[in-house]
Amino acid sequence: MKLLLTSAGIQNKSIHDALVDMLGKPIAESSALCIPTAVYAIPGGAGNAWRFISGQSSTPMCELGWKSLGVLELTALPSIDDELWVPRVKETDVLLVDGGDPLYLCYWMRQSGLADLLPSLNAVYVGLSAGSMVMAPNIGEFFVGWTPPTGGDETLGLVDFAIFPHLDHEMLPYNTMAAAERWAAGMQGPAYAMDDQTAIKVIDGAVEVVSEGNWKLFSP
Template sequence: MKLLLTSAGINNKSIHDALVDMLDKPIAECSALGISTASYAIPGGAARAFEFFSGQAGAPMCELGWKSLGVLELTALPSIDKELWVPMVKETEVLLVNGGDPLYLCYWMQQSGLADLLPSLRSVYVGMSAGSMVMAPNIGEYFVGWTPPTGGDKTLGLVDFAMFPHLDHELLSYNTMAAAERWAAGMQGPAYAVDDQAAIKVIDGEVEVVSEGHWKLFTP
C-alpha cells in the first residue's frame, strides 16, 4: 500500500503532484472512499465530517475531482456482512481519511476489520492529521484525547515513525517547534513535525517528505 500522510490535505502543487504520481493516472479516473470517523470524537465532529465530504473544510481531499466518491463509516461496519464492504474497499483506488481523534480512529479501524485489510490493499491511502497519525506505532501523550478501553497511545504501527501535524498553525498556538521537540523526546522511534504545507510519502517502506513549508525529523 502507498501512503500519503498529510497535515492538512492536498493543499499545494507539490503534494498534489506527489498524489498523482502515486496514482499512476489522473485523479478524474480514480475511485475514492472517504472516511471521517475520527472527526466524531472531537467537538463539532458532525459539522467537520460534512465539511470534509462537501469540500468546505479548507483542506482539499474529497473535492479533488474523483471519478467516484463513497463514504465508508467504520462504526457501521461491525454490524453488517463483510461481503457488503470488503470487496468495495479492495476495488477502490484511494482511501481519503479525515482528521479528528487518532486513537478513536485507530479503535474503529481495528473493530471494523479495516486495519487488518490495509497492508494488503493496492489503494493509495491519503491521510489528513489524525488520518495520518494513526499509521504510527504510537502518537505520544501530547495527542491523547479520547481514550481507548485498553488505555495507552498505541496506534496501527504500519510505519515506523510518528507524526506531529499542524506545526506552527496560526489557530493552534501551542503547536510550536518547542512543543514538537518535547513530544519527540518522549517517542521511541523517528518522529516528524510537519506544517500544513508538508506531507510524508511512503512507498514500499521508503519515506520521502514532500514540502512547500516547514518540517523537521527527530531521531531517537
C-alpha cells in the same frame, strides 16, 4: 502499500503531484472512498464530517474531482456483512481518511476489520492529521484525547515513525517547534514535525518528505 500522510490534505502542487504519481493516473479517472470517522470524537464533529464529505473544508481531499466518491463509516462496519463493504474497499483507488482523534480512529479501524485489510490493499492511503498519525506506532501523550478501553497511546504501527501535524498553525498556539521537540523526546522512534504544507510519502517502506513549507525530523 502506498501512503500519503498529510497534515492538512492536498494543500499545494507538490503534494498534489505526489498523489497523482502514486495513483498512476489522473484524479478524474480514480475512484475514492472517504472515511470521516475520526472527526466524530472531537467538538463539532458532525458539522466537520459534513464539510469534509461535501468538499467544503479547508483541507482539500474530497473536492479534488474524483471519478467517483463514496463514504466508508467505520463505526457501521461491525454490524454489517463483510461482503457489503470489503469488495468496494479492495477495488477503490484511494482511501481519504479525515482528521479528528487518532486513538478513536485507530479503535474503529481495528473493530471494523479495516486495519487488517490495509497492508494488502492496492489503494493509495491518504491521511489527514489524525488520519496520518494513526499509521504510527504511537502518538505520544501530547495528542491523547479520547481514551481507548485498553488505555495507552498505541496506534497501528504500519510505519516506524510518529507525526506531529499542524506545526506553527495560527489556530493551534501550542503546536510550536519547542512543543514538538518535547514531544519527540518522549517518542521511541523517529518523529516528524510538519506544517500544513508538508506531507510524507511512503511506498513499500521508502519514506520521502514532500513539502513547500516547514518540517523537521527528530531522530531517537
